Amino acid sequence: KAMPGLRIRWLGTFGYEISDAQTTILIDPFITRPKPAELLKPIVIDTSAVQHYLLSMVDLNKLAAILVTHSHYDHLEDVPFILAQFPDANNRPIVAGDPNTARIIQSYKHGSGIGWVDRSGGLADSRINVLDLDNDNPTVKVGTFGRFTITAFKGQHSRYDYVPWRGPKGPVKDKPPYNYWDYKLYNNLSIGYLVETNGLRIYFSDSPLVINPELIGQVDIFIQTITTRAENNISTCLEELKPNYYIPAHYDNFFKPLDAFSKFDTVIGLDLPENIFDSPGPSLVNYSRYNEFLNEFETQYVPQAVASKKLDRKPKLRVLKLFYYYSLESLILKY
Numbered sequence: 001k002a003m004p005g006l007r008i009r010w011l012g013t014f015g016y017e018i019s020d021a022q023t024t025i026l027i028d029p030f031i032t033r034p035k036p037a038e039l040l041k042p043i044v045i046d047t048s049a050v051q052h053y054l055l056s057m058v059d060l061n062k063l064a065a066i067l068v069t070h071s072h073y074d075h076l077e078d079v080p081f082i083l084a085q086f087p088d089a090n091n092r093p094i095v096a097g098d099p100n101t102a103r104i105i106q107s108y109k110h111g112s113g114i115g116w117v118d119r120s121g122g123l124a125d126s127r128i129n130v131l132d133l134d135n136d137n138p139t140v141k142v143g144t145f146g147r148f149t150i151t152a153f154k155g156q157h158s159r160y161d162y163v164p165w166r167g168p169k170g171p172v173k174d175k176p177p178y179n180y181w182d183y184k185l186y187n188n189l190s191i192g193y194l195v196e197t198n199g200l201r202i203y204f205s206d207s208p209l210v211i212n213p214e215l216i217g218q219v220d221i222f223i224q225t226i227t228t229r230a231e232n233n234i235s236t237c238l239e240e241l242k243p244n245y246y247i248p249a250h251y252d253n254f255f256k257p258l259d260a261f262s263k264f265d266t267v268i269g270l271d272l273p274e275n276i277f278d279s280p281g282p283s284l285v286n287y288s289r290y291n292e293f294l295n296e297f298e299t300q301y302v303p304q305a306v307a308s309k310k311l312d313r314k315p316k317l318r319v320l321k322l323f324y325y326y327s328l329e330s331l332i333l334k335y
Contacts (some may be wrong), residue, residue, distance in 0.1 A: 006198070018202070030078055038071075050081055053258055131191055157207060203241060220331055221244065227288075246318070253288075
């Protein structure tokens with residue numbers, strides 16, 4: 001259950017809820033988690049799962065903004081259903097994201113034949129702050145929501161380890177339903193978000209490779225995707241951001257529905273052909289390498305950052321439990 005005061009909750013993959021007594025912000029809320037075989041056909045949003053795991057715990061009257069790092073399905077898919085809970089577009093939370101994110105959301109128009117879309121009146125008039133970040137404009141203020149101030153930074157989606165590919169990219173089509181290939185990157189962009197409240201600074205990066213980390217400044221908490229990290233600058237980020245706490249993210253197996261998580265699964269990858277349709281067995285590829293990361297953080301990334309002489313104290317590694325609320329009030333007290 002949510003406790004009073006400033007708190008954070010991990011929703012799985014790179015999904016987070018951060019909230020206080022008056023305002024709630026969501027980052028990449030993704031609950032549906034289709035199985036691999038389901039990605040080859042139009043993906044259906046699991047509205048029951050979104051209601052159960054996310055919306056049942058959120059006061060929609062306090063939901064002010066949804067921050068989307070990029071337009072792949074495991075970050076964006078469930079956002080339209082969340083917006084559809086607000087039939088009056090003026091009451092919907094503001095969405096921040098790239099142009100492809102905006103196009104996909106606005107394509108859910110009235111008359112689509114999707115029940116929850118038509119009942120909401122469609123999402124074409126949703127309030128979207130389109131962030132077209134580039135080298136000339138690498139950062140922009142998203143806005144202030146209650147006590148939260150949000151700033152966006154240009155980032156780059158990581159390659160899939162040693163494969164020179166960052167997932168589907170290019171223009172998106174104009175109407176749902178969408179399959180895996182329809183959720184396309186915009187210019188390889190993955191937006192980082194700095195959330196500031198009561199003097200506390202939290203940076204969210206859905207990439208192990210952060211562009212221009214020196215622009216971000218010192219933070220209290222650094223939350224970062226650790227999958228596909230063959231190409232990364234984690235040590236440099238620790239030097240420049242100097243976080244008190246480092247929280248790894250996006251290492252859970254998002255190809256497995258949440259109701260199948262009786263045992264937490266950190267293997268993200270390609271199964272052997274006989275295992276790809278739910279059969280147990282070893283994976284051919286594992287993009288998270290979670291256990292290896294825990295060792296790398298202490299023996300590689302932190303020592304390299306300390307050796308640079310820019311880091312005067314070691315960041316503390318913290319791992320969040322799925323769907324549990326964690327209070328951040330103690331971190332505010334230092335101010």
